[in-house]
Amino acid sequence: MSLTGLSAHELGGLLDKRELSSRELTAAHLERIQTIDDQIKAYMTVTGELALRQADETDKKWARGEQLSPLAGIPMALKDNMCTRGVKTTCSSKMLENFIPPYDATVTEKMFSAGAVLLGKCNMDEFAMGSSTENSGYFTTRNPHDLAAVPGGSSGGSAAAVAAGEAVFTLGSDTGGSIRLPAAFCGVVGLKPTYGSVSRYGLIAYASSLDQIGPMTRDMTDCALVLNAIAGHDPKDSTSAPAEAKDYTKYLVNDVKGMKIGLPKEYFSTGMDPQISALLQQAVKKLEELGAICEEVSLPHTMYALPAYYIIAPAEASSNLARYDGVQYGLRVKGEDIVSMYCETRSQGFGEEVKRRIMLGTYALSSGYYDAYYLKALKIRTLVKQDFDNVFAKYDCLLTPTSPTVAFNRGEKADDPLTMYLSDVCTIPVNLAGIPALSLPFGQVGARPVGLQLIGKAFAEGTLLRVGYTLEQNTNLTKPIPVIKGGSQQ
Amino acid sequence: MSSKYETVIGLEIHAELKTATKIFCSCPNEFGGEPNTNVCPICLGLPGVMPVFNKKVLEFAVKAGLALDCEIAPFSKFDRKNYYYPDLPKNYQVSQYDLPICKGGSVEVEIDGEIRKIGITRVHMEEDAGKLIHGGATISSSQYSLVDLNRTGVPLIEIVSEPDMRSAEEARAYMEKVKAILEYLEVSDVKMEQGSLRCDANISLRLVGTEKLGTKAEIKNMNSFRSLQRAIEYEVERQTEILDEGGRIIQETRTWDEEKGETFSMRNKEEAHDYRYLPEPDLVPIIVDPQWVQALKDALPELPDARRERLIGKMGLSAYDAGIITGNRALAEYFDHVTARFNEPKTVANWLMGELLRLINAAGMEINENKISPEQFAALLQAQTEGKLSGKMAKTVFEEMFATGKDPAEIIKEKGLAQISDEGALGGIIEKIIAANPRSVEDFKAGKDKAIGFLVGQIMKETKGQANPGLVNKLLLEKLNG
Secondary structure, eight states, rough: OOOOOOOHHHHHHHHHTTTOOHHHHHHHHHHHHHHHHHHHOOOEEHHHHHHHHHHHHHHHHHHHHHOTTTTHHHHEEETBOOBEEEEEEETGGGGGOOOOOSOOHHHHHHHHHOOOEEEEOOOOOGGGOSSSTTTOOOOOOBBBBBBTBBBOOHHHHHHHHHHTSOOOOEEESSEEEEEEEEHHHHTTTTEEOOOTTTTTBBOSSSSSTTEEEEEEEEHHHHHHHHHHHHHSOOOTTTTTOOOOOGGGGGGOOOOOOTEEEEEGGGSSSSSSSSHHHHHHHHHHHHHHHHTOOOEEEOTTTHHHHHHHHHHHHHHHHHHHHHGGGGSSSSOOOOOHHHHHHHHHHHHHHHHHHHHHHHHHHHHHHSSTTTTIIIIHHHHHHHHHHHHHHHTTTTTTTEEEESSSSSOOBBSSSSTTTTHHGGGGGGTTHHHHOOOOOEEEEEEEETTTEEEEEEEOOOOOOHHHHHHHHHHHHGGGGSSSSOOOTSOOOO | OOSSEEEEEEEEEEOOOOOOBOSSSSOOOSSSSSSOOOOOOOHTTTTTOOOOOOOHHHHHHHHHHHHTOEEEOOOOOOEEEEEOOOTTSEEEEEESSSSOOOOOEEEEEETTTTEEEEEEEEEEEOOOOOEEEEEESTTOOOEEEEEETTTTTTTEEEEEEEBBBOSSSHHHHHHHHHHHHHHHHOOOOOGGGSSEEEEEEEEEEEETTTTSSSOEEEEOOOOOOHHHHHHHHHHHHHHHHOOOOOOOOOEEEEEEEETTTTTOOOOOOSOOOOOOOOEESSSOOOOOOHHHHHOOOOOOOOOOOHHHHHHTTTTTOOOOHHHHTSSSSSHHHHHHHHHHHSSSSSHHHHHHIIIIHHHHHTOOOGGGGGEEHHHHHHHHHHHTTTSSSOOOHHHHHEEEEEEEOOOHHHHHHHHTTOEEEEEHHHHHHHHHHHHHOOHHHHHHTTTTTHHHHHHHHHHHHTTOBBOHHHHHHHHHHHHHHO
């Protein structure tokens, strides 16, 4: 039996019964990485020694008869923008090539408390800016289902690792779709929780009012288990919601009878791949068969969400990335004076997309332009949120495609930033409103997976888990597509 | 001095708040220490960190605002002020831009017997930056600069005045008043020499009788009250000369050079810097409970002005004396404690200003560090009043008390300093001196009044200065006159 490609809850069962040790499981994953990561390139850093040590620790606890959490001994990976003490954290940028944080992010601490095993740090678009992982300062990750395709971004490495069996689950971060888009492109489950549910302390910031960390898993049950481990109030994060901790596995119920599901017409545009459209119709039909009521709804300000995002996020980023200046940590390029040191360091340390967004953001915040751009974008944000509030008064959740297309070819959109930005058209409004959304695999077009997005109101992750779980239990289209050996599907 | 121009001065005062920990992290809020030892990931601005607001900072800022007669904003927020400088690790400072915690207050200052009200535009909270130490005398002559981030994250309040001051004296008086108020509240150490109190001045001139403000220059680097006054006086002269010659004032930032006694343009600083303010997305807005504010207001200590009124009105001190005593909260409270036990305010005031302050300043210590308790002080004054101690002896005892902290009674006993007021004992000594100095007695009887001084001197010598002088005079005259 192959130990890679199973879900955490399946493995947890085996570990609990001691039919398997964490060391065996971890070693199997390290071997998998060794075998295929040259082709997939999901990992920036592999922490083999640490992983085995952690696995051994967990095995010892089991030997002592201790009760352990559902994720104990399970090998996972973290997107490389989450700080790990003593382990290089680069945000896939030359700027942080040798940055070793002296502290752990809160989610890192939580993963370790749960007994999870760290296999390594995953590749991403530089500083989380991108939709294809082609903006990584180092190399581009390949889509395990089709090596010519991009894995999506910015959590491309995290998604590919799960799809290729190089990790049982990973954590990604989502600012405009960066968990959901790669999850869709790689055929895995990805959840962006409600803003404030998961601590951002230790997440290297891109856009502070939009960033959230979330699970990337093989199925809905794992998603609930990981969410249990990472959600919760954190006093170190002042934007952390005071909500009580929940057990999300309670929502894994196979029943959607009487639920009202909205289909926002603005998301089913003509630019959508007709095969994706067909798959979504299948999903709708299945839900109706199971007793849900699906109706068309409207979110009228949807078309303004993308431009508003591409002002707000870069504006916040221009401030968040100001600290990368060569003075204290990270890359330093010497200059004859402080200004030239700043300029050389930032010119060489940052890639093109990062520079582009810093410039956009700086411009939008400049005196004379602030009102016309940033302030206006904030007002649009309020309108986008109000659209959602209005529909959630009557509907339990919304269903949309995660992306109008499947994964595109590497290089296809890399030279056209605006076209690249359009990949996020279905995912961005969710971040502006701070609400939760999940992408679950639903079939494929050719070799390339399709993702179906479920959107809920604030703190309604449970609803999304329920609908997702129901679909998972009632159709094969949500099953993870096996990725064998060299990474391409057989 | 040309009086065709009116001087218009506004001051921006920064005070470090003395909370136990920094504004956004739990590093101790302490002065000094080896460079870069009083830091943590948060105040270092490491990737991924987030601020957590220290609520004590809000309390101190609100207290300051209330004492400065400001309105406390029910809703305010933090904003990022973006600019690049190596002493600012995040290259933005978390401050408050358009919704500060306090607005619209005022302070009264007295100049030449006249009371003037100086308006306060706003008070806001912000974090301090670190310190730079340059390898050479100036930045441009240095091969390197050293960055010490101990001070990043220290909480500050910035107090911005209206451009209401009209002279260097007024500006100084305003600064001194604000300092006294903050000191009374115990929200800041307000020591200019340690940097816990700083100020920048905005100075412009306009023709007397006109309303329109002239172009202002901002002056920085005034590190004492005296510097503030000198710098403003210099700047007024400089601007007057330019205007008299028909020139124009450039709006710029200038630095005060203490040695040269001049201000110099800081030309390499960008003027009208665009800080690209945006609301701080990592912190939630500050919503203040009006009841909490009222409770703080009710609990404010008696402030300098009110105290001064009380000392003049109820205790009969002169304005000058009251001013000195209330200039420092510790001294004012010490005064109150002593007068509570020895109810002669003027005597207490004279002793504090004449004797205690003299010894304290010489020793370079704080009022509260002195060894004499208010009870002991009162006891000393009591002993003097009761005639147990002569004035001169009292001063000697006082100095001993200051050095050792012992009770006056103990010292008097130990050193045998009790004043001789026993008529019998004195009488005998006086007769002895009279007998031993017939010539002086002759001189006195012949009308030379000065001879009595010699005799008194001899009596004092005989009694080692402990004779009660008033009694000596009385008895001596009695005996001499028959």
